Amino acid sequence: MHVHYRLQQPLPLDAKLQLDGFTVLHGVSGSGKTSLLRAIAGLLPGHGEPWGGWPVQHRPVGYLPQGCALFPHLRVWQNVAFALDGSRLQRRSRAMQLLDELGLAGLADRWPRQISGGQLQRVALARALARQPQLLLLDEPTSALDPVTRDDVIDELLIGIRRSGVPALVASHDPHLATLADSVALLADGQVIQQGSPAEVFRRPVNVAAAQLLGISNIHPATVLGRHGALVELDCGGLRLRASPPTELGRDSEVRVAIAAEAIDVEPVRNGGPMTLVRRRREGLCQRLWLRSAAGVTMQALLPPLARNDWQLGDMLQISVPPEHVHLFARNARGAIPSAGRAPMQTTAAGMPRPA
Amino acid sequence: MAKASWVYWIGALALVVLVLPFAGLLVSTPWLRMHFQPGDVAAISVSVLYTLLALIIVVVFGTPLAWWLARCQFRGKVLIDALTLLPLLAPPLAMGLLLAMVFGPYGWLGEPLRRLGLELTNTPQAFVLAQVYGAAPYYIVTARSAFEGVPRELEQMALTLGRGPWQSFWRVTFPLAGLGLASGLALAWVRAMGEFGIVLIVAYFPQGIPVKLWTNLQDSGLDAVYPLLWLFFVVALPLPLALGLLSRRQPVY
Secondary structure, eight states: OEEEEEEOSSSOEEEEEEOOSEEEEEOOTTSSHHHHHHHHHTSSOOEEETTTTOOGGGSOEEEEOTTOOOOTTSOHHHHHGGGOOSOHHHHHHHHHHHHHHTTOGGGTTSOGGGSOHHHHHHHHHHHHHHTOOSEEEEEOTTTTSOTTTHHHHHHHHHHHHHHHTOOEEEEEOOHHHHHTSSEEEEEETTEEEEEEOHHHHHHOOSSHHHHHHTTOOEEEEEEEEEEETTEEEEEETTEEEEEOOSSOOOTTOEEEEEEOGGGOEEOSSSSSOEEEEEEEEEETTEEEEEEEETTSOEEEEEEOTTSOOOOOTTOEEEEEOOGGGOEEEESSSSOOOTTOTTOOOSOOSOSSOOOO | OGGGHHHHHHHHHHHHHHHHHHHHHHHHOOTTTOOOOTTHHHHHHHHHHHHHHHHHHHHHHHHHHHHHHHHOOOTTHHHHHHHHHHHHHSOHHHHHHHHHHHHSTTSTTHHHHHHTTOOOSSSHHHHHHHHHHHHHHHHHHHHHHHHHTSOHHHHHHHHHTTOOHHHHIIIIIHHHHHHHHHHHHHHHHHHHHHOOHHHHHHOOSSOOHHHHHHHHHHHHOGGGGHHHHHHHHHHHSHHHHHHHHHHHSOOOO
16 A cells, blocks of 8 residues: 655655555654554545545544544443444444454453553454455554553564554654564655665665664764775775665765664674773663773774673774674765665675564 | 641531531521511522523533533634633623623614514523623633543544444443532522622512522511521432532543
């Protein structure tokens, strides 16, 4: 399904998207994710396809707002039956069937305030599916979830959505949810700046804004020193890095590099120069290191659970980055290298960040 | 808790003071000598019948206005807010005089209406008119805040689930605002039933309970008001008491 919506209020937006399966609309807070969803549902004035200009109640969408908005005066099964017509008995049996498919049959006679956040979401999903929508719209489904059960809840929600066969557009600023999607669309500056499978998008963000959205924390200016086969060698504040450029880059080209903290390993080898450990922090079983080069460039490295962890502040270390994880961008405002496209490089490693 | 005990004492005192007049009625009623005055029973049927009629008018016209005030935002809404508060703030006697100026036999609206056959002085129509003016502002203010308490998001959800605006109102807005609407109705009932100031000026006849109490007192003295007073409470209080208790109760959901 192709979606193209334009709106002026509450912020200017012109978003084009291709929806297949489970599509995550990824953007920072205030980037207009919710507004786009509401415009598609007809709750905000906007122009576009599909269903542009239709009254809300005639649009075949299932909208799950943040917090789910179940009707507090109706029991769970009555919420699900809200969109159904027919006798009470028919509505009840259809609602029970929908609840059963999502593993919620036991909650049918509860009130919404008596069930958990994850259950609320699946009830809201059942309620939305009852009207047989052609598109599901979910707004920040992970925002109100208990961190302990979050992954299970997302898993169950995804299973429910996939089983229903209805395409879903999910607004989220949670990069973890983006990694689970069939397709990720990055929303920034009022438009979709990149869309593709998570592997594609994480492997090759199209510009600096996309890289920032994906949580890539190390973004620095660099200069091309020369070629090494398919790779180019860069100088980044005194650090020597190798990268696979998306296009031909001449010597002395001014670029920016973006490297995910997860892609950096701290080793006394190869790619990179001597750096000083200036700060360290434990993040669960992982550890995050801040390393500064002699020229003042700071790189964050997120080391996996089993990595060596006896580094001391002030230690002189070297970093190594697989070349396919060094993203190159032009230094102009939008940060995209012209005609970069999505030309696959020689990469063999998965483009996704290493699981933390 | 001990520190706050004086709060309970003050609260208890307030309660005693509030109930005192009713206890006084119980004590001072001359139970054995009590008998109705001529016209007392008629006054009861006038009050009940016309109050019901006034209430229907208040609900039919007041509910859409309350909903509009709760849901619509526009420039100059403050002015509309002020206009709806005016009848609420006007003292009843003053309100009665205003109505007489407009709807009275020589009023600028009353005279043409009279020629059309609608007499709005000392008629049942005038009685209902006075009650409507007395009760409507209370209903509208209460109903408005009841509607404002319904999250807009829930109404929008009803729309996205394929229900039209009318069905959304009946299936979501109305049930969720129901308790507030009920207490608005209770207030309106009490105001209409007990309305004295406006009624006295606009519709001295037909006599409902409040005016009849006043004439009994004038004509025959204090002893003549007891039977009607008791009947007034018996007739007027059950509805608002039931609605009030209902709206005080925590909803089940």
